Amino acid sequence: MTHATVLQLAKKDWDLWRNIVFLYAIGSIIGLVVLAYPSELAFYSGSVLMITALVASGIHLIMVSVINERKLKTLPLIMSLPITVKDYTSSKMLVNLLMFTVVWVAVVAGTIIVTLSRETIPNGLITIIVILTLEIFIAYCLILAVAMITESEGWTIATMVMCNLFLNLFLFMTAKIPAIGNHLTDSTAVWSPEALRLIAVELLMVAIILFATYYRQSKKTDFM
């Protein structure tokens, strides 16, 4: 593998799409400011704004950097470079994960900081915030995987819809787990074995999705 070329490709995508990252990071910060305002309405409005910014940033980045590469026919230019499909996959996964992680870390860190610093928001929410944002990270990895493997706008959009529908169901089901749901209003975050197990499963799923994508891509014989 040509590591230097992979990094150049990733840098190229960062140059092209970093404004989108900053745009959604700003959206998340606005959500945080609203969240920090001491009222229940502000709490829910800020949460919705931040989750929307996080989910939308992932969708937007995948559409412009993966789907549009093929749709707008810039892929032949990239594949004329001394790279293999594996190199292309590595660069796309690297830069997409990096760009999304910027927004994700901003949202997670900001939410935790606001929760810890505001007496009106119970610290017990931190556990479910981490679990929920990790679920959004899994959904992002899944949409990225589908976009990379199928190269289809239709399948990618269908996966986005499914993931967004599942997000609400996931939140509902997680809150119903007594070891998690019963501690949401506690003054400290409770890391029960059930919560830690769920987080471990989420991290494992991220690793499996990324590995499977890379493996499937490396087996492709026709790329254009």
Place this chain on the structure above:
Amino acid sequence: MTELALELIGVNKAYKHFQLRNLNLELPKGQIMGLIGANGAGKSTCMRILMGLVHQDSGVVRVMGHEMPSQQVQAKQEIGFLSEDMRLYGQSNLRWHMDFIASIFPSWDDLYAQNLCDIFDLNTDQAVKGFSHGQRVKAGLVLALARRPKLLILDEPTTGLDAVARYEVLTELMEVIRDEENTILFSSHNTYDVEKLSDTICFIDQGQLVASNDKERFLDQWRRIRIKLPQGTDLPDSIQVVNIKGSGQERSIITNSFSPDLVSNWTQAGLEVIEIEHLSLEEIFIAAVQKSRRLKEEVCV
């Protein structure tokens, strides 16, 4: 022994509705080969196999001495590739693209790139989305040529260009050709472009190589001959005919093996040769494709 820039031996590739069958092709270094075929003939599939973007089902592919697709990274370091469906990033300018390609190819010649931009009248600071189709093709050619590749693979480079842009692109390619170190493979359905640039010409149709020869031999050996048959006689079996038209005494024959001896043999056999015409490359291509399709139909029947 002649060094080969590219070599395809018994290459097969099957899709649901298309098959590339037993493709054999050799291009010695320093030569220019034109690949002519109708839309969907298999030119782009062939180019993609050569670039390692599509893996052949069977057969051997070597580009600049490297096995494809396994050694595509090494091979593509020596290739400049341009295809008709290649686009640049619309929101970025040409300078950004040049810097990006330069960061990957140590052989990038920025002075030459700038010189080409001047020749093509390209504004390197203008966003590419404002370029016309002709400007986009020229920009793609700048990015391919300034890498200083040893092999240029051009898939339909002149398709959709207006007359002026086509002239400029062809002129620059002629300039590149002057350097005898360069090898070029380019495909087109425009026989005029191929005739202007190529040393060797290949016709491809329905996934098969129909004919391949030096340009001069093609133009020399393919002729249209109008003959008059003596009353009550038919054409001798020995005549190598690609296409025949006419009825009664007069016939118009296209042959791919013309020689002065052929005419004297016919005259001795009692045929009256009325006229011998050169064929254009387009006429040769059409005749070759029609013959190939006829033969296929006969085999099927």
